[in-house]
Amino acid sequence: MFQAIQLIITRDPALFEIVALSLRVSSTALLFSTLVGVPLGAALGLSRFAGRRLVIALLYTGMGFPPVVIGLFVYLMLSRSGPLGSLNSPLIPALFTPGAMVVAQSIISFPLVGGFTMAAVMGVDPQLRQQVRSLGATPWQTTLAVLTEARVGVVVSIIAGFGSIISEVGAVMMVGGNIEGRTRVLTTAIVLETSKGNFDLAMAIGVILLGLAFLANVAMLSLQGRAFSNE
Amino acid sequence: MSDFVYQLRDVTKEYNGRRVLQVDGLDIRPGEIFALVGPSGAGKSTMLRLLNFLEHPTTGRIHFREAEFNPSRPMPLKLRRRVTTVFQSPLLLNRSVGANVSYGLRLRGRRNSGRRVEAALKEVGLKHMARQRARTLSGGEAQRVALARAIVLQPDVLLLDEPTANLDPYNVGLIEDIVQALNRQRQTTVVLVTHNVFQAKRLAHRVALLLEGQIVEASDVEMFFESPRDPRTAAFVRGEMVY
Numbered sequence: 001m002f003q004a005i006q007l008i009i010t011r012d013p014a015l016f017e018i019v020a021l022s023l024r025v026s027s028t029a030l031l032f033s034t035l036v037g038v039p040l041g042a043a044l045g046l047s048r049f050a051g052r053r054l055v056i057a058l059l060y061t062g063m064g065f066p067p068v069v070i071g072l073f074v075y076l077m078l079s080r081s082g083p084l085g086s087l088n089s090p091l092i093p094a095l096f097t098p099g100a101m102v103v104a105q106s107i108i109s110f111p112l113v114g115g116f117t118m119a120a121v122m123g124v125d126p127q128l129r130q131q132v133r134s135l136g137a138t139p140w141q142t143t144l145a146v147l148t149e150a151r152v153g154v155v156v157s158i159i160a161g162f163g164s165i166i167s168e169v170g171a172v173m174m175v176g177g178n179i180e181g182r183t184r185v186l187t188t189a190i191v192l193e194t195s196k197g198n199f200d201l202a203m204a205i206g207v208i209l210l211g212l213a214f215l216a217n218v219a220m221l222s223l224q225g226r227a228f229s230n231e
Numbered sequence: 232m233s234d235f236v237y238q239l240r241d242v243t244k245e246y247n248g249r250r251v252l253q254v255d256g257l258d259i260r261p262g263e264i265f266a267l268v269g270p271s272g273a274g275k276s277t278m279l280r281l282l283n284f285l286e287h288p289t290t291g292r293i294h295f296r297e298a299e300f301n302p303s304r305p306m307p308l309k310l311r312r313r314v315t316t317v318f319q320s321p322l323l324l325n326r327s328v329g330a331n332v333s334y335g336l337r338l339r340g341r342r343n344s345g346r347r348v349e350a351a352l353k354e355v356g357l358k359h360m361a362r363q364r365a366r367t368l369s370g371g372e373a374q375r376v377a378l379a380r381a382i383v384l385q386p387d388v389l390l391l392d393e394p395t396a397n398l399d400p401y402n403v404g405l406i407e408d409i410v411q412a413l414n415r416q417r418q419t420t421v422v423l424v425t426h427n428v429f430q431a432k433r434l435a436h437r438v439a440l441l442l443e444g445q446i447v448e449a450s451d452v453e454m455f456f457e458s459p460r461d462p463r464t465a466a467f468v469r470g471e472m473v474y
Contacts, residue, residue: 131316131321133285134315134318135334135381149325
């Protein structure tokens with residue numbers, strides 16, 4: 001703990017670089033997984049269509065998928081001989097870059113965001129949709145109203161997605177490579193320092209990681225607004 | 232002015248192949264309070280959902296003003312927004328009372344609606360509760376907020392689905408007074424669904440009896456209660472079982 005405080009006070013540049021990259025990669029991945037997961041969860045919770053159960057089964061499977069397997073999948077897809085890497089498109093990130101780490105983390109977190117959002121939306125009384133529509137809501141406005149009513153659960157889904165990637169190590173190690181100054185993040189730094197026997201430094205980075213996760217969750221909690229009060 | 236607000240022709244509604252509503256012909260006139268009475272499960276709420284264009288009929292057509300609503304043709308949003316429903320169990324949004332009442336106006340892109348919201352809340356006697364969380368209200372207060380969020384929209388047609396069921400006599404009287412005032416002052420057409428024949432008698436200009444999805448009789452309120460044409464209507468008015 002003391003070393004963690006010392007690292008922060010002395011503004012260790014290497015540490016700040018790692019913290020900044022961790023936050024950048026995880027927040028970008030969380031943004032993508034929220035943009036995909038929340039609408040997907042809302043669609044699965046509010047509509048009925050052929051193949052819905054299959055999509056839900058796949059989503060549930062994704063919620064428990066080992067990150068290291070996702071890392072392997074992304075590695076194979078993005079490697080120079082892989083189906084995406086061989087395209088040499090500027091839109092497809094190369095292996096051992098922060099972009100590849102964002103792709104892996106997005107795939108890890110979006111099923112969690114989608115699955116929990118679906119559950120939250122399904123928990124809202126179906127009659128509410130009818131009543132909102134009777135007030136003149138369009139389908140889009142109705143969906144928004146339901147998501148707003150389910151906001152406690154939707155924010156929990158985003159927090160769960162964030163938790164799954166800020167603490168994740170296998171996939172980012174595999175597709176990022178833990179390259180100093182380029183793809184080293186807090187979790188991979190902990191693994192490295194532990195393997196070198198620097199347990200104090202590893203612990204200090206761990207404490208910083210915990211602190212960051214706590215602050216991020218406090219910030220996200222504010223999105224739930226006053227939903228908890230007066231109930 | 233047209234001599235009808237709604238015109239229903241050969242309308243049916245089926246769920247999973249089971250027919251729950253069959254209305255061969257029904258006109259609802261502008262500015263009237265039209266009560267639809269009948270036992271539970273008769274199809275009254277289904278009828279209201281069709282009149283609010285929340286569900287399509289299985290067959291037939293519903294004319295509303297100049298537009299036709301049928302199994303494949305939706306009602307244009309602009310016209311759909313001229314109709315609103317107050318449900319038996321109001322579900323208020325987890326926001327303040329004022330935000331609930333202004334919600335429909337915001338859906339229509341009207342931001343500065345403070346005065347209208349205030350006026351609507353005053354009309355239902357809840358002006359002092361504008362800042363209160365909606366979920367802390369009693370059943371009667373919640374129903375009055377639901378009525379306020381409907382009347383603030385100044386609809387052409389107000390649909391009421393058992394609006395006073397499970398309410399105490401004070402709230403029943405209050406809501407009935409508001410509905411009558413709305414009808415008199417703004418000529419709002421009201422379609423009231425109720426299983427309470429006394430309420431229909433107190434409020435309605437015309438009444439229809441719905442049994443097993445079909446309209447048995449629709450007539451002026453005096454005729455309906457004093458000299459019904461159909462023996463089933465007479466039995467229902469007397470409070471006898473007519474299943």
